[in-house]
Amino acid sequence: MTANDNLLKKVPVDILPEQKILGISGSPRINGNSDVLLKHILKGVQGEDVPTESVHLRDYYFQPCIGCERCRKDKICTGLNDGMNLLYPKIIQARGLILLSPTHNYNITAWMKAFIDRLYCLYEFDDNRPRGWTSRLAGQNRKAVIVAVCEQQDKKDMGFTIEAMRLPLQALGYEIFEELPVLKIFDRGAVKKEEEILMKASELGRRFAKSIAEA
Numbered sequence: 001m002t003a004n005d006n007l008l009k010k011v012p013v014d015i016l017p018e019q020k021i022l023g024i025s026g027s028p029r030i031n032g033n034s035d036v037l038l039k040h041i042l043k044g045v046q047g048e049d050v051p052t053e054s055v056h057l058r059d060y061y062f063q064p065c066i067g068c069e070r071c072r073k074d075k076i077c078t079g080l081n082d083g084m085n086l087l088y089p090k091i092i093q094a095r096g097l098i099l100l101s102p103t104h105n106y107n108i109t110a111w112m113k114a115f116i117d118r119l120y121c122l123y124e125f126d127d128n129r130p131r132g133w134t135s136r137l138a139g140q141n142r143k144a145v146i147v148a149v150c151e152q153q154d155k156k157d158m159g160f161t162i163e164a165m166r167l168p169l170q171a172l173g174y175e176i177f178e179e180l181p182v183l184k185i186f187d188r189g190a191v192k193k194e195e196e197i198l199m200k201a202s203e204l205g206r207r208f209a210k211s212i213a214e215a
């Protein structure tokens with residue numbers, strides 16, 4: 001058995017997703033605003049009895065994509081051997097996905113960007129130039145929620161944060177269930193004082209869980 005066979009055993013690329021919601025935060029701050037928002041969204045999900053799991057990308061050691069293109073043949077990332085091996089099965093198994101990122105310089109954090117780039121191995125490419133492509137996650141009724149939090153009050157200061165998650169998720173085959181931009185929040189955990197936002201987050205989780213359970 002080769003190293004690739006071992007990896008493919010660990011990462012079941014051909015299974016259909018389950019009724020489960022995975023929340024992934026790209027904030028480097030422990031107990032920061034993204035953490036608080038994720039907790040409240042998942043509280044709403046749990047009220048509907050849909051299994052959940054949360055992931056903080058800062059807890060995983062993984063590198064950005066190195067563009068080796070080995071995944072085109074191997075169908076999973078074999079060019080790097082790191083913490084993403086633990087995350088691929090979680091993503092493939094959960095039909096619902098929540099991505100959260102604070103705005104860092106008008107964009108998603110470096111953690112979230114590296115994570116999204118590492119999902120490149122879930123595409124199939126043909127041999128034309130430019131290459132035609134499809135996603136191996138498409139056509140499986142997958143849905144996603146996108147959350148972004150930033151300090152400034154004008155949405156333009158959030159820059160590309162929402163789009164930088166929306167476009168790759170849509171390309172991967174996710175229907176965007178809802179987007180939640182949270183403005184004017186700076187200090188670590190400051191969103192805890194914003195009852196209206198927290199209620200909105202739990203309510204979003206509840207509706208998202210219903211939609212995942214019904215499909």
Ligand SMILES: Cc1cc2nc3c(=O)[nH]c(=O)nc-3n(C[C@H](O)[C@H](O)[C@H](O)COP(=O)(O)O)c2cc1C
Nearest residue numbers: 027032033034102103104105106150151152185186
């Ligand atoms: C490196 C860095 C860059 C930031 N860039 C922006 C920005 O472009 N626009 C903005 O409104 N807030 C910006 N912020 C503020 C954060 O988005 C804000 O503090 C947010 O609430 C942090 O969320 P967290 O606690 O989940 O990490 C930046 C913060 C850091 C550390």
